[in-house]
Amino acid sequence: MRAVDELIGLLGAAHVLTGADTGPYVTDWRGRYSGRPLAVVRPGSVHELADVVKWCAARGVPMIPQGGNTGLCGGATPDETGRALLVVLTRLNAIRAVDTGNDTMVVEAGCTLQAVQQAAHDADRLFPLSLAAEGSCTIGGNLATNAGGTQVLRYGTARELVLGLEVVTPQGEIWNGLRGLRKDNTGYDLRNLYIGSEGTLGFITAATLKLFPRPVAQCTALLALPSIEAAVAMLARARKGFSAALTAYELIAANCLQAVVECFPEQRLPFDDAARAAPWFALLELSDSESEAHARERFEAVIGDALEAGLVSDAAIAASATQSRALWRLRESIPLAEKAYGKNVKHDISVPASRMAEFVATTNAALQAAHPGVEHVIFGHLGDGNLHYNVACGTAYTEEALLARQSEIHALVHDRVHAFGGSISAEHGIGQLKRDYLPRYKDAVELDLMRRIKAALDPQGIMNPGKVLPG
Template identity: 55%
Template sequence: MPLTGAATADRRRVDGLIEEVVRVVGARHVLVGEDLVPFLTDQTGMLRGRAVACVRPGRTGEVADVVRLATRHSVPIVPQGGNTGLCGGATPDGGGRALVLSLQRLNRIRSIDRENDSIVVEAGCRQETVHEAVRAAGRLFPLSLPSRGTCTIGGNLATNAGGVQVLRYGTARQLTLGIEVVTADGEIWDGLRDLRKDNTGYDLRDLYIGSEGTLGIITAASLRLFPLPRQEETAFAALPSIEAALAFLGLARARLGELLTSFELIAATSLALVARHLPEMPLPYGAASFTAPWHVLVQASGDANVAERLEATLAEGLQAGHLIDAVVARSLAQARELWTVREGGLGEAMRRAGGAIGHDVSITVSRIPKFLSDAEARLREQWPDVLIAVHGHLGDGNLHYNVLLPPQQRTADAAQRVHRMVYDSVAELAGSFSAEHGIGQIKTDELRRYKSSVELGLMRAIKMALDPKGLMNPGKVLI
């Protein structure tokens, strides 16, 4: 088909941009054709976009040059880290006009300061690389996601990632001291402060954290470190009810204090899916305990008496009737097995069961029992045979609420209705429809529906101020 005048001009503009970008980063780092394909699909494989190219700068200055060029040519930019995000934030839309900007080559550790307990890393550093580097220095970087081998620090900050140790150490936001950013007009803001206190006006750092690439590009970060605990203990326990799980959480907090690092909830339905679809995966205890409706994976860490204090807490929980059964990992290998059920088994088992309609919600911890009964009542009224497989970070009030409909009822329309029922139940209890995964391109409707007009207006004003041309990750978060 012959190109129209406008299309020809567009083509020339894009070709001009690519030529100039090649001059900045080198031809090897501008990917098109087949090489571009992996950068166009999200990690679930459900979303597929188009783009003019993927550019992979290796220095902050190159990122700034590329952003300035894209701005001059009015070409949108989609920042991408490890592409493990679960809301399609790093996937371009279908328009084919965007430039994917991969941070993966910007992956140096710039410095570690042991006295200040901080590290400066570039945005494309994989989370696991940071864990390994600080461990060698006797320190802990506690942000820890199951995707740690692939996700990047830039992506973690851009999504304000959570993970399994938020209870003790906080989310990515709380673990960040400063950031370096390439703004939407291609300037470099060196906000790489490593101060614990800095009240000097608006907190720009916190604006960029959690903005999912819609305000600018994070190129480096200064992160908080902690002493590496000498002891780490893991236990798995069966509980008679969700109320008992909350009571045991309270007990564990009181008895373990700062030692309590993770408190992960798993429904019996979820464990049953693992047993059915991953029979090779070792499960923590005998069949009798699997009749319990809820289970928790608890981790405690510190320097002394951790095992004794965890075991005493479990004993008290058993005595009080909060727990039905409990096992403590006797070796690192056993602890890993327990974590594998949580971090790998649950997701894979749901995938093999045909896929679930997932939700990542947060509710005030004390309201979780009410949320669970409200949402289930709504769903069962419509689909009596629905299977609800919940797991999540109970200590943070963050549930991954997964709904499996009978195969013949799994339609796009049904999925929308399930979302509405779950999110309405969350909203009625003043919870959040996205606890840790963000908005990306898949939750933009929910953002409009559940945020107040005042909040949306303020968000739009910020977007307009920092990205007036709307070229930073368009179609994501605010549309």
């Protein structure tokens, strides 16, 4: 094929894949979306990528950016036409610079999140973005979806951890915006335009990231709770008692942890039988800049008061880093346990924390009325109002029967989210999965502005077509 030969001329045969060799790249992590690309290309530098983009722009060839392929909304998967070029950025994986004086680092888009965290650690700094997929997800993908994770409560989403970007435009131009400045009022904020755009406006190829001091001490606890109302009240107490030192607060339904210990028998819940029967759990973490003793004193005082007040029925406080990792492993294993049990109907939603209990109770009731017997699989980042509100087969449905009701379930849940002043996408993006829901929930003027931005930056419509914006 002439097109493939020309691409080989740009990148070399080892980095232009066709046929069966494209297999690892063409299906999303959940197995929901699969496509057929013209080819998979793996540029090794920003200039090679720019050459590929110019080649595509000259021929009107669509381009699909992909990092670690861990996305959950089909945002990095080609369609079935065989026209699009799937552009994998994992070879752009250099840590270009670490500046401890400015508390910044410049990294390329193909670096795994774990590699970035390690580079920061090696420099005695912290890069706080933390996700279950951090060993395989890439910084480019994290920024393309404005990833959240477990420490948004203290440090914010990916967008808030970035000072500058390098971007290849849909025309093959290279924008060098890697300035490591915390104040720069020289025009439009292009950085924030590209972050969260899911590759529909250009290729993020590198970023200047913020670094933070590493905490002197961390304390972790798993709390057994009688209700979501108690979890919200405990969050308020933790915020008052710990202030900015509260770095994580995760809400977990009991059936999620039960699924983890059933799928992974080496993991255990650190409670007696009475506490294991609690309907809800919270995993919270304090990061202290003073001392281990200071952290432990604050931690035990706040949790002790909550136990006395009846907000918490039991608490397992990690006594070591090993025990802390074990508690976090329980939380991080929930998506793997979900996957082991089969497909379910997933929702990545946000609702004001103050209304979370009412939202869950009323939405659960509405789902049971419409689809009796479904199972509610609920966990997420209560500290920033983000829940993974998933609906599983339970004992009433087969996987096929549940997925046949998927559109109805999505509509019901999303309508409820909208009624509560929430968002149908908190941290996973839009991709293909939620693209066609946007007109129902997004302001028409806002959606039109998004279309105009897309048309201005990508007039050919070749950057990740079919994602984010409805047709």
